[in-house]
Amino acid sequence: MTHIVEDTLVRRARREAALALAIWLVACVYSVTFCYLNGYERTADSLTFVLWFPDWVFWGIVVPWAICILLSLPFAYRLMGDEPLGEAVDSEEPPASNEHEVQHA
Amino acid sequence: MPETVTQLSVGYGPIIMLLAMMGFSVWLGTQAQKAVERGGFMQGYFLGNRGLGAWALALTATVQSGGTFMGFPSLVYTHGWIVALWIGSYMVVPITGFAVLGKRFAQLSRRTGAITVPDLFDARYGDQRVGLVASLAILGFLTFLMIAQFKAGALVMKLTWPGTETMALIETATADAAQNAYDTRYLIGLGVFALTVVGYTLIGGFLASVWTDMFQSVLMLIGVVLLFVLIVPYVSRDGMDQPTLKAVAATGDAYAFGPGFSTTGLAFLPLGAAVSFFFTWPIGGVGTPAGMVRLMACKDTPTIRRSIVLLSFYNGLIYLPLIVICICGRALMPGGFAPDEIVPRLAIWAAPDVPGGSLVSGLILAAPFGAVMATVSTFLVVIASGVVRDIYQRFLRPHAESNEIRWVTYGVMVLLGVIGVVANINPVQFLQKLVVFSTSATASTFVAPALMLAYWRRATAVGSLAGMLGGATMVLSLFTAGPLVEGKPMFEPYQLLGLDPIVWGLAVSSVLSVSVSLITSPPPDELVAKLFDALPSVRAATKS
Numbered sequence: 001m002t003h004i005v006e007d008t009l010v011r012r013a014r015r016e017a018a019l020a021l022a023i024w025l026v027a028c029v030y031s032v033t034f035c036y037l038n039g040y041e042r043t044a045d046s047l048t049f050v051l052w053f054p055d056w057v058f059w060g061i062v063v064p065w066a067i068c069i070l071l072s073l074p075f076a077y078r079l080m081g082d083e084p085l086g087e088a089v090d091s092e093e094p095p096a097s098n099e100h101e102v103q104h105a
Numbered sequence: 106m107p108e109t110v111t112q113l114s115v116g117y118g119p120i121i122m123l124l125a126m127m128g129f130s131v132w133l134g135t136q137a138q139k140a141v142e143r144g145g146f147m148q149g150y151f152l153g154n155r156g157l158g159a160w161a162l163a164l165t166a167t168v169q170s171g172g173t174f175m176g177f178p179s180l181v182y183t184h185g186w187i188v189a190l191w192i193g194s195y196m197v198v199p200i201t202g203f204a205v206l207g208k209r210f211a212q213l214s215r216r217t218g219a220i221t222v223p224d225l226f227d228a229r230y231g232d233q234r235v236g237l238v239a240s241l242a243i244l245g246f247l248t249f250l251m252i253a254q255f256k257a258g259a260l261v262m263k264l265t266w267p268g269t270e271t272m273a274l275i276e277t278a279t280a281d282a283a284q285n286a287y288d289t290r291y292l293i294g295l296g297v298f299a300l301t302v303v304g305y306t307l308i309g310g311f312l313a314s315v316w317t318d319m320f321q322s323v324l325m326l327i328g329v330v331l332l333f334v335l336i337v338p339y340v341s342r343d344g345m346d347q348p349t350l351k352a353v354a355a356t357g358d359a360y361a362f363g364p365g366f367s368t369t370g371l372a373f374l375p376l377g378a379a380v381s382f383f384f385t386w387p388i389g390g391v392g393t394p395a396g397m398v399r400l401m402a403c404k405d406t407p408t409i410r411r412s413i414v415l416l417s418f419y420n421g422l423i424y425l426p427l428i429v430i431c432i433c434g435r436a437l438m439p440g441g442f443a444p445d446e447i448v449p450r451l452a453i454w455a456a457p458d459v460p461g462g463s464l465v466s467g468l469i470l471a472a473p474f475g476a477v478m479a480t481v482s483t484f485l486v487v488i489a490s491g492v493v494r495d496i497y498q499r500f501l502r503p504h505a506e507s508n509e510i511r512w513v514t515y516g517v518m519v520l521l522g523v524i525g526v527v528a529n530i531n532p533v534q535f536l537q538k539l540v541v542f543s544t545s546a547t548a549s550t551f552v553a554p555a556l557m558l559a560y561w562r563r564a565t566a567v568g569s570l571a572g573m574l575g576g577a578t579m580v581l582s583l584f585t586a587g588p589l590v591e592g593k594p595m596f597e598p599y600q601l602l603g604l605d606p607i608v609w610g611l612a613v614s615s616v617l618s619v620s621v622s623l624i625t626s627p628p629p630d631e632l633v634a635k636l637f638d639a640l641p642s643v644r645a646a647t648k649s
Contacts, residue, residue: 005638005639006637006638006639007212007637007638007639007640008639009208009209009406010209010212010560012208013207013208013209013212013559013560014560016204017204017205017206017209017556017559020197020200020201020204020205021201021205023197023200023201024194024197024200024201024383024387024388027194027196027197027383028194028380028383031190031193031194031196031383032376032379032380032383035190035193035363035379036363036376036379039186039187039190039362039363040362040364041362041363042361042362043358044350044353044358044361047349047361049345049349051345052337052341052345052346052348052349052429052432053186053189053429054186054349054361054362056362057186057189057190060190060193061189061190061193061196062425064193064196065193065195065196065421065425066421068197068200068417069196069417069418069421071200072199072200072413072414072417072418073414075204076411076413076414077410077414080204080406080409080410080413081406082405082406082407082410083208083212083406085208085211085212085215085405085406086212086215086216086640087215088148088155088214088215088218089215089216089217089218
């Protein structure tokens, strides 16, 4: 049986992509649910404000947005790693797809 | 500041700023040309020698466009706070836009020598049919969108002309502008816009496009900050709740809540649409061909990481303040003009008390013009590379000399510019709807196959083809069914179960990509190993 040694970049990038999509999913579920439950079909009498924002916009959009901005720091500087991308092969002619002649760095 | 909002005078500031911006863009094009000449023509002209840094990648690779400064403010002004939820998914666009595909596309483009997105699909699957379908999809979906943008550029030039009273920029401007489409100012604007944007893109290629895009992004940030400082404290001087309460008084309670204020009786953002837009921007951004090319061109992995942080802060500084500004705009200017005019009107209204007020207005007004230029320039490069690399060089002249490729590229760009001008002498309609259509179509065509390309060893060429064609067909069917089945206007889609076409397109594309891959023969081990496994040199180093 052939032993597969997958590139480190591939493994890490796959994990980082999954994490990014998980963050997207959490943000989507939280923001849409919160805004739908608290920001739809209300009257202005019940409205309160945080800074310039209606309460449901502040807690449903502004706060998670701020969290995402802050989260980008550990995501980029702690969770993501650095790997060499390799040297680019000559690109002046199209890759020779039919011959499977994908070149290595 | 004037208390009334009528009789606003544009002055000479905007036209001066526009001309300055055009001159600067051409200069950037010449600088880009010097950088391009350092490497081979293909890699330099279409990929900037794979040297994009963090700022260039962050401020140019995602879904910011002319719509950021034009369509979006108009929506906030018209429908109220619910537009915060419509745009809310931008909070995750930096993370999804760079972390999902960034590293792998940058790596694969180097390993395969791919210059364009179809190049990459071709090389990954070892099947020219995949590259050809990708190429045709890009040409089809982006060409119409690029041509439509010429109209916006021409209108901005026309409407910022000194003495012009109407300042609407896009769709709703057609009431006035389209009727006068043949007027001299519009035609001059169209010609000058086309010459400038085709000129600097032709001179500097991909790098010219990226650098001017970056420049306009900075300009947009300056414009937003200026507007915020000049408008928001003034309107909320009696309390931070005043902008909203005044806007609600001018419209109705719906302005502060979902599904949004509407004068047509149609709900702006029902639940299904709210969910859909969390797909449209973050996932649509992943599948944008122009964005994917820029990922291929980035310098290294630290660049991708830094770009995530830079764009996170940038988006936060642009979109949230812009919502507050436009709510203040509704409080200040309850109506009587096209909603697209809100940013130009606020810029002109706010500036008189500021030293050099006309120029400050011009600076703010130059932002949407720059956004349109950058969008057209980006599409020019992507479409020209598709024609030259993926069709001319691949199928017609595989061994063409560099000089021949160069002149064919120039010819294609000039031809695209001519088509853009001719098509807009009678201005095209539906610009904003075309943007949504194009985003939905490209995302449904490319996202699932691109994810498989990058991460799934078992993915096959036929599976990828099925995903591309299935996703595109689903979106096209729903956009066709809207007018045919429900009698909606052109480019108004049929919303199956209340969801936008992009959700169904992505679903169909994903299911087809995976299922067809599983029932077709696996790709050759050798090909997969070359693109997924550690190189022999790396393996040897790891063992030692």
